[in-house]
Amino acid sequence: MGGGGPTGPPGSVAGKAGRAVRERLRADCGECFGLCCVALAFSRSADFAADKKAGEACRNLDRAHRCGIHAGLRGSGYKGCTVYDCFGAGQHLSQVTFGGQDWRAAADGGRAMFAALPLLRQLHELLWYLGEARDHGVAREETERAWHRVDTLTRLAPAELAAVDPAAERAAVGELLLRVSETVRARVPGRRADHRGADLVGARLRGAALRGAGLRGALLIGADLRAADLRLADLLGADLRDTDLRGADLTGALFLTQSQLNAARGDTRTVFPPALDRPAHWA
Known part of the structure; x- marks a missing residue:
């Protein structure tokens, strides 16, 4: 954690x-x-192995309301469920x-x-x-x-x-x-980057100085944020799907959720607020 x-x-x-x-x-x-x-509802994609309509029970749900493949969701093609x-x-x-x-x-x-x-x-x-x-x-x-x-x-x-x-x-x-x-x-000294709502899909931001940055609603899908300084950055609603956070420091990151962490990639060096859990799929 x-x-x-x-x-x-x-x-x-x-x-x-x-x-x-x-x-x-x-x-x-x-x-x-x-x-x-x-x-x-979900559609067959990289996140889900099959189509399912809203109101229709997933084929992996058993009579006790438990997922029959919970331990192997990602390997079974249901990455979206883990997010x-x-x-x-x-x-x-x-x-x-x-x-x-x-x-x-x-x-x-x-x-x-x-x-x-x-x-x-x-x-x-x-x-x-x-x-x-x-x-x-x-x-x-x-x-x-x-x-x-x-x-x-x-x-x-x-x-x-x-x-x-x-x-x-x-x-x-x-x-x-x-x-x-x-x-x-505003308590962060110096100039703070403002990327609110920015399209940063696949951006190369390895080691970026983003302490106190405004990243609210930013599209960071597949972005490289390895070893980036994201302390006190506002990440409310930021899309972190497949964002590389290995070695990144998200100490005090504002309005970060478990779902966002689950969607990203990280490792044992990734630091984040203690209210959240380290995703099981992180290295």
Whole structure:
């Protein structure tokens, strides 16, 4: 696991609150009815070995809602499954929103649960970002209000949840997160690179000095960022598919998610925030 990160001083209230939030937003497949293996659609590609329609159970899902090839997903052509992260939405829907009801036993065949998963996942992702923003202590009151507003939405009954507009919530929270990012990154001395939304697909950035850089929404697919300095860089929404992060330093990287790390390539020298886990496929 990487060292260094935006979680507040050890033992601080912010740090403890942030850790509690992150534990809640970790996927726990043991408490879920395999919703992502049914609700989501995928097409045969480099990420998936077969086509699957939304609402159709993956052929690898067994009766106990477990993946029959989980240990060998990448070797079996299902790399996309190892990248996906529901931010804990799956177990929340299964155990809280729908009260422990198996979708196979639902009167509608689970359609309401399947429709709710992408929506709740977006709200949980916002909670992940807001939890990190809380730890930074920037715009405290506004951040707390945003957190409680989104958290309340995640606890709605199925019919009320279906009426939520996640795009509107993302827009509102996005502005706040940008201000948090700018405030935190302003502490980095010197000029900070701004590559927000940039097309850096396949870019040669080995050893690049990107400390405090703005990389929000940047396309870094297949980019070479070996040994790059990405400390305190804003990576919210950056596309890190097959990005080479071997030896890179992402200490304190802002708004980085497990899904982004899972999509990238790294090694034992790659350093990243302690709230995240080292992907199993990294060397």
